[in-house]
Amino acid sequence: MKLNLNNKQILNRILIMCFFIISIPLTAQVKYADGNDSWNPDLLGNHRAVVLFSGTGNTAKTTIEWRRRDENPQLKKIIVQDASGKEVLNVKTENINRENGTIIFEPISGKGTYYVYYMPYIDEGTANYPKGLYAKPENKADAQWLSKIKTDLKDNCTVTEIESVNAFNSFYPMEVIATASETKDIIAKNSCSSFLVFLEDREHSIKMKTDLPQRWIQKGVQNTFSDTAMKGEYLAFQLGVYALEDLKNVKVSFTNLVSTNGATIEGKDISCINTDGTRYDGTPFNNTVSVSKGKIQAMWCGIDVPQTAATGTYSGKATVIADGKSKEITLQITVSNEVTKNGGIDSPEKMTRLKWLNSTLAQENTVIAPYTPLVVKDAEISLLGRKLTLAPNGFPTQIQTFFTPEMTSVTTKPNNILSSPIAFHFKDASGKETLQWKNSGLKFTKKEAGTVAWESTSTSQSVQMDVNASIEFDGFLHYTVKVTALEDASFGDINFELPMQPASAKYMMGLGQKGGDRPASFDWKWDVAHKNQDGAWIGAVNSGLQFSLRDEKYSRPLNTNFYLQKPLLLPTSWGNENKGGITITPNQKTVLVNAYSGARTMKKGDILYYNFTLLITPFHTINTDFQWNSKFYHKYSPIDSISQTGATVINIHHANAINPYINYPFIEFKKMKSYIDEAHEKGLKVKIYNTVREVSNKAYETFALRSLGHEIYSPGKGGGFSWLQEHVGDDYIAAWFVPEIKDAAIVNSGMNRWHNYYVEGMNWLTQNVGIDGIYLDDVAFDRITMKRIKRVLTQDNHPGIIDLHSANQYNKSDGFNNSANLYMEHFPYINKLWFGEYFDYEKNQPDFFLTEVSGIPFGLMGEMLQDGGNPWRGMVYGMTNRLPWSHNADPRNIWKLWDSFGIKGSEMIGYWSENCPVKTNNEKVLATVYKKNGTALISIASWADSDVNVKLNIDWKKLGINPAKATITAPEVTNFQAAKTFKAKDEIPVSKGKGWLLIVK
The missing domain is CATH 2.70.98 (Beta-galactosidase; Chain A, domain 5)
Incomplete structure (x- = not known):
């Protein structure tokens, strides 16, 4: 057919063809998807490519543009499976690099879907301290099959998507790297600059320090950042500085934001947390940010939108300054008519709580009860x-x-x-x-x-x-x-x-x-x-x-x-x-x-x-009635079952349904509140595990905190659980890991602005969730933070109960310190001690119990843990173990005796006091008296090397009991003692390492 076209028609067709040519992307975007936990990452790793083979024959070939952030992918194993999960043994790889890799495999099930797993790892170490090692390449392919692969074989598979085992493990979009050529091109287009600034919103944390994300290539270098905020909201955003030469002093300055109708958000209400703020002790924080050539630095900034701000679009400038050179960014912020409260902190996934890093809440050194003014x-x-x-x-x-x-x-x-x-x-x-x-x-x-x-x-x-x-x-x-x-x-x-x-x-x-x-x-x-x-x-x-x-x-x-x-x-x-x-x-x-x-x-x-x-x-007198009234149950269990034990305070550890993530108790707070509300209705108090020595990788702010260098996270060798290696990368210390929920913590560096966040978080939990206190599992902060915590926990008549657990720190890894000596600066604000793992309650002498375990010389009382403790020796110091960590002893039987005797209101007179009215005739068998009007409970315990018989030396006048009418009985306490009656002059048999609870009337 002959076409008769005029010049205008020809021109239109050329323009249409040009349009389609321009519209065709150079590389089609690979689809990234959530694998919905459909495979076992402990066997196959966290990432796979889904490949569709529609060809014929026994050789399939695919090139996967995976754009990986990990180094040396050629040193990691490739596993290919068919749709049923059967492994394909005949696999050959070619040109494996960070940008892409070619996989040739035998399509054992014919046409259909195949999975290419490309980062399988092996977890070594212990369950709670894993060491993820990536499996090395293996050649299982049959030599005959390999020999038949054609050298000119073309790709005959389609990569339909790249999947992560779940959304949390996904690299998309901020960890999908730009190619070397893409990076080279964008640098060439900006060759006159010493640095580039990429604009990023609060929902896409900058995660990589060396590679540009593909997302930035697609967006290009832009000069205007636009976003929407509610009235009263803290609006976070990022300025990603990419250094084309070494930068020694990066700062961000801000102008006022002015709306079209003349309303203003002042520049003083806009800041960059990387360079300015307030330290944990209330002093100014000023930090110099340097960026090496080829590195990326996220500068996290925040706009404190006033609640009184007028609705409208505000414009102003952010200027990134480095070594005298600058880049000016236009900020266009639309303030909606909706009003939020507390800076929007109820939506932490929006990074609204980054404002907490500079909090001064409870910083003023006001006197905390029971202390008195100086x-x-x-x-x-x-x-x-x-x-x-x-x-x-x-x-x-x-x-x-x-x-x-x-x-x-x-x-x-x-x-x-x-x-x-x-x-x-x-x-x-x-x-x-x-x-x-x-x-x-x-x-x-x-x-x-x-x-x-x-x-x-x-x-x-x-x-x-x-x-x-x-x-x-x-x-x-x-x-x-x-x-x-x-x-x-x-x-x-x-x-x-x-x-x-x-x-x-x-x-x-x-x-x-x-x-x-x-x-x-x-x-x-x-x-x-x-x-x-x-x-x-x-x-x-x-x-x-x-x-x-x-x-x-x-x-x-x-x-x-x-x-x-x-x-x-x-x-x-x-x-x-x-x-x-x-x-x-x-x-x-x-x-x-x-x-x-x-x-x-x-x-x-x-x-x-x-x-x-x-x-x-000491810091204050001992509150013995708190000890008798506060019977701790240390496990997440149904409220009714706990009520039946006689416990009065529930400690919620981490790694459970309402407090799943270590030291980040904000994700399941609605479940936590529901649980606490039920407990309060039934007369129980609830405390939660929350300290700061390490922070869960589930924290919304993880990468914002990483942008602060070593301020929040300690430098280290990296490693640990696979997620940390794949997303945090390097330069951290891997801490506690919970395999059941894949919760991997990172060690906190010590004294830093995360403590400001911690204080604000505890305040929020007290006011909004109703916690009655916290359980501290060793402590990584100092007395300044402890005082602030006690203030927010006890405000508005909240009980603010704090108990401190420690594993014995007297070992090589902890530097041979004593737990009580290490944490003594916190004791003024602690209600109870639980000194814990690796404390030997059998071999150590009474002076060790008194000084390192009991808390008594400091005005505290405690509980035992390791192997259930020694209940006889414990009672000399008013201690039991803790439910349900009973192991060898159940404290409920002693609790019942406390109640039947009426120990509340009694005066505790320990063996260490010259006023103790009861002693034994054996210096290795000690007695403590719990004295009431006309009656007393005597606790005796033996540190003798063998079974002994002892006599009680009783000062009846000090005891306030007429000896002529006195009876001494040992009530039956299951797994502690059989019922027995003694006379004052009787010899009392005491087994090695055991003792008695005797009631004198």
Whole structure:
């Protein structure tokens, strides 16, 4: 057929053809899909390509454009299966690289669907600490089949989609990489720039640090970011900086946003969390962001849209500045007529809670019950049950407590802790004091209910010593001691002497010493590379001090298996290149703690900081009634079944239906609230597991937090569960893993702005979900965060119960510290201890129980865990184990005795008190009395090496019972003791490691 076309028709056809040519993509977009958990990732990995073979013969060939972010894919195994799940053995691979790979296989089931799994891994390690290793390539193909593959064979399969085992494992779209040529092209088009800025919304977290996402290639470099926000919402967005050369100082500045009708969102309400904010301690956070050539840095920004903002579209500028060069971005934000509350934090998947990173909630140091405001009178500072007296040089001349030996009340009789004032000494090589001081006198710089601060300057000819110190309402003292050389000087030693009264130095814990009786003499040297040791607690039950020696750049080390990955910093002053150490030498009048730093020289102008902290113990009297009333059930179970046990407080661990993800209890909060509401209706309280030493990978903010470098997440070797390796990539420490729900945690770096988020989160859970407190499983934050947590948990008359569990930290991985010594700064705000795994309740002596487990010298009580504890020994300290972690003992039987005796309201008089009215005639068998009007419960327990018979030595007057009318009975307690009656003069048989509960009337 002959076509007669005029020029206009020809031109139209050419334009149409050009249009279709331009419209055809160079590479069709592969479809990415959710596999809906339709295969076992532990066998096949998390990713597969779905391939449709429609050809003939016994050779199928497909090229998969998988655009993988993992390095060296050629070193990973390929598994091919047919639609029924049968493995194809005849497989050959060609040109496997990050962009694509060619797979040739035998279509054993003929035409149809085949699956190519390309990242199978093998989980090694333990269940909770896996080590995912990717399987290496295998050649199972038959040689004869291989020989028949044609060299010019064309692709005869279609890749219909790429699937991840579920949506959470998907790489699409932010981890689907751009090809090398695509990246080269976009760089070439912007060759005059030192960096590019890619604009990304809050729903597509930037995840890769080196590869551009294909999504950015498709979008291109843009200069305008548009989004919609509700009134009152925190609108997060990202500026992805791609460095074409090394960038040393990346900042973002913002103008006001102005609407078409003249309304304004001020620039001060827009910020970048990567560079600016507020630290966990309330001080300003300023960070310098550097980006190496070829790397990507997500700059997370947020607009605090006022609730009063007018509806409309607002425009303004964000300017990314790096080394004097800048890129200007237009911001166009449409504010809808809808009003949200609390910044939209009820929708955390929208990154609204990133605002929490800069929170100052509960930061003001207000007094927390049961503590009382500090009172200053001349040089004396009084606080709950304690008093501090200061010398003109700023150091304590005396520290006193006023607690009774029973720890049940406060008296006017002081317990002196110091035998003479605390002092620094500057000595020559012969050990002689070399300096004569002139002192400026004591000057108070702050007098508040929660904090009193003071300063003093002492000057000699060669050295000036500036002392700045403070005490807080709970008995925590912080000293900054600045030593400045006024001329060149040499010293044989600079040392710090802490002289203690022997009566207040009976026990010791720390510096490599297990809790117990203080040794007669003691010598210790710094070893921060291996030991988390910088101080100790020395004291008696009702008076004591913890001291800690600190570098001026002190950073809290990691704990709970990770100390060696972030150990203590050796103090320049105290450590003095490992010349420093501590000795303890006692005599009849004093127990002298001497922290020496050894010989050194100082040039004129040199500065050393001899900083230290003190904690005055105990913190308060023991609340025994809380112990008897608060029977903990530590497991997620139906409310009715828990009620039947007699428990009154439920602890919800993680890894269950209402609190599935470790330290991120926000995803199933509706289920949690429903459970708590039912518990409250039935008279039970509910606490949840939530701490910050590690954070679940299910956190919505994971990659925003990763953009902050090492601020939130600790540096590390990576590895661990496959999801972490595939999405987080590298430079992290893999922590606790729950295989049943694939919850993989990442170690928190320590003191950082995640604690601000944590405080806000606890406040939100208290106010919106109704939690009654938290269960802490070891602690990675300091006392500042603990005080803030206690404030938000107890506001508006919420109970705010906090119990602390710790596995014994006295081991290599934890740096040989004692759990009680490590966490003592938190004890003022704890309600109960649960010292836990690896605590030996059988081999350790009573002094260990008293100091390391019971909490009594600090005003606390506790419970036992390991192997069910020892119920007989536990009751000497008012402890049982915890349901349903009973193992060898069921606490319900003892709980029933508590109730039948009426232990609530009784006075606990422990064996450690000289006022205890009952003792035995065997020093290895101890007795504690729970005294009421006209009756008493006596707990005796044996640490003797064999079965023994003992007699009770009873001070009937102190007991308040007429011996002529007294009866002594042992009520039957299942799995604890048989019923029996004794007379006062009878010998009572006590089995090795056991004891009795006796009621005297």
